[in-house]
Amino acid sequence: MTDHKQFRAIRGTRDILPPDSSLWNWFERTARGVFESFNFREIRTPIFELTDLFARAVGADTDIVGKEMFTFEDRGAGILDVTKFSLNLDSLAQLEEAMKRGELANSERNRTVVSELRMNTIELSEVTEKITSAIREGKIELIQQYLPQSNRLSEQCNTLRQLIQFGDVLSLRPEATASVVRAHIEHGMHNLPGNQKLYYVGPMFRRERPQKGRYRQFYQIGAEVLGPSDAPGIDAEVIEMLLVLFNRVGLTRTTLYVNSIGCKECRPKYVELLREELRKVKDRLGADSQRRIETNPLRVLDSKLPEEQEIIATLPRISDHLCDACREHFAKLKDELNLRGIAYQENWRLVRGLDYYTRTTFEVTSEGLGSQNAVCGGGRYDGLVELLGGPPTKGIGFAIGTDRAILSIQEGGHLPKLPGLDVFVAWMGAKCYTTAVGIARKLRDAGLAVELPAEEMKFKKSLGLADKLGARSALIIGEDEVASGTFTLKRLADSEQKKLTESELLIHLESERKGETLGRYA
Ligand code: AMP
DSSP: OOOOOOOOOOTTOOOOOTTHHHHHHHHHHHHHHHHHHTTOEEOOOOSEEEHHHHHHHHOTTSHIIIIIOOEEEOOOOGGGOTTTOOOSHHHHHHHHHHHHHTSSOOOHHHHHHHHHHHHHHHHHHHHHHHHHHHHHHTOHHHHHHHHHHHHHHHHHHHHHHHTOOOSOEEEEOSOSHHHHHHHHHHTTGGGSSSOEEEEEEEEEEOOOOOBTTBOSEEEEEEEEEEESOOOHHHHHHHHHHHHHHHHHTTOOSEEEEEEEOOOTTTHHHHHHHHHHHHHHTGGGSOHHHHHHHHHOGGGGGGOOOHHHHHHHHTSOOGGGSOOHHHHHHHHHHHHHHHHTTOOOEEOTTOOOSOTTOEEEEEEEEETTSTTOOEEEEEEEOTTHHHHTTOOSOEEEEEEEEHHHHHHHHHHHTOOOOOOOOOEEEEEOSGGGHHHHHHHHHHHHHTTOOEEOOSSOOOHHHHHHHHHHTTOSEEEEEOHHHHHHTEEEEEETTTOOEEEEEHHHHHHHHHHHHHHOOOOOOO
16 A cells, blocks of 8 residues: 655755755855955864763753754674673673773663663572472472563563663754864864864754744754853954855844853852842742752743843842952953944853853844744853863854844845846757767856756747746757857846857856846845
8 A cells, every 4th residue: 555644844844945045155256255265264063062062161051952952872892792692691791891981871860771681680680590499399489479570571671771871872862062162172172273263054953832933853054162261352343254254144133132140159159048048939939940950950041931021120130249250251242342343231140051151141033033033153162172071162153143134135125136047048959969968068167157958848838938948048959059159148037139259248248248137036
């Protein structure tokens, strides 16, 4: 029987089709150009890493790590393959050795499972021995007494055995800063001269509730600066770069919010004060905020619940509790922004969801996106490199949500005029096909987009298709044209026709493309 199941993209993921994909490519191309003009260079990291990397960097108590990651267990290799593993005390010792060598995940779960398996296996071999001697001595009642115990123990062993994690526990990346920092450490990039200025482009994965502007596979373009200096000028330059990009792509209905959330000297004291104040008003808060009082009180400031806003407005503000160094850093950041003519709003509630931020945090929101209106978030993360086992290094970065940036550009209605199909080659007669193929190759080599029908078409149909495909011009190649060596180029917008030789044709089309903004996008 034929299965008529219709496959569809998984909820929260989507296909990006032409012509939208052209807009995406243009956006990413523009970002690369802007970032490279600020001397940033691209880093490409894998889309999955050890789950522990994200747990350590992003924070085990965050929503992202706590409930949003796509996590899976890798398959073990070689002797530790689950299908080949048989259970006895020797193989358990092998497992323990493999855990020590790092070939088998040395996780809490594996340690517990192996120690329970050891106890069960010892007990099982004792019972088996008793059964064997009862058989030898022909004591049926003893055999009957031990058999259920033996069965229960083997069943338990089998269940436990299924729980061994033979491979590493991996997660699809929910963000890229952790990977960039991991790569920075792994490749000793702190030994390279100056600050490392890196950017990345690619998909991220979070198991969120999908809605407009919020997907489970979404795309980010981000940048990071890692190095010895935490000069506020670096923070300001990173923000400037982001706004230069937004300006260049016409994302102008935006607001930049900045804040400082202090450092490891002053923030813990503020967090404690906040926690004490929140406990006093606990009964008036929603369930999420009540929980966060203990787990992550800063996140309460993020709350969008209308009934909590009045309470939050009365809470102590971090700006009144920054240490001198952080206060000075924040003041200098604002001077540096002013120096660059960058307008911003201070938002003391901008704490961002991830654990690794220190001092500067910032966010850009864009109009027309509804509730998911943040198009970019970023901040400083001094200390993250050390946390992941690297040498003392400062860091700052941001991530732009490409999906939302594109949505906002589309909503704004100022779409760029992107080049489309330049030439449709309308050839007629089998004898003309060779000439058509040759000319198409030359035009393509010159950088023009050319459509060459593989099958002969009637003249009218050919021009009709050229028009539907949005071609700028149709190049007519019939037997007369081949004989005379001059071709008719018809501009489809106004039907103007020109007779041109092959070399004139190339010059004409190239100059037309350069000056022409008759793009066919949208
Ligand atoms: P974050 O890493 O959470 O600071 O996110 C940085 C930016 O990525 C946000 O400002 C959004 O524009 C975008 N973003 C985050 N999560 C999603 C999502 N689930 N779907 C689409 N865009 C997202």
